[in-house]
Amino acid sequence: MIIGYARTSTVEQQAGFEAQFRDLQAHGCDKIFSEQVSSVNSQRLQLEQAMDFAREGDVLVVTRLDRLARSIANLTQIVASLENKKVGLRILDMSIDTNTPTGRLLINLVGSIAQFEREIMLARQREGIAKAKDKGLFKGRAPTARRKSDFVMQLIADGKKPTDIAKELNIGRSSVYRIIAEHDNQSTAG
Known part of the structure; x- marks a missing residue:
């Protein structure tokens, strides 16, 4: 059986989503699993289901490598999982068939090259940050949860529980408690 997997990061990428479907159908996929979630911050349930669904002798097909894997480690894990089940992998835009x-x-070469490029990029990034710090220009990333402090305190005032606030604002529960404690400390200090 030929199993397709299509993914876009957001629902706004409808044209890309439709193009993947078209290409997977043209390739003869018997079943297509699809989702519109970020590969970085989200669990890809449909990918997991596609891999669970696949049986020995089946082939999982994706249109592009970036639709499947978020990193070389992730790619290696997916390929190993498929190999253990004796399921092949096809990446259409690269004409790779495991x-x-x-x-x-090719899948090993592509993965190794991607890993090498990422390591070079990270080394350059570290060098750039070090230079910026020396010049006093680098302050770091603003804490994400702290930018939502006003919202947290408003929701607390509205009677919401910290766990519910964390879910609603997509921040950690410990961040909610930290913001509350900082607010309480500022109130008592002022």
């Missing part, structure tokens, strides 16, 4: 010796070689 059912062939050349495909297995």
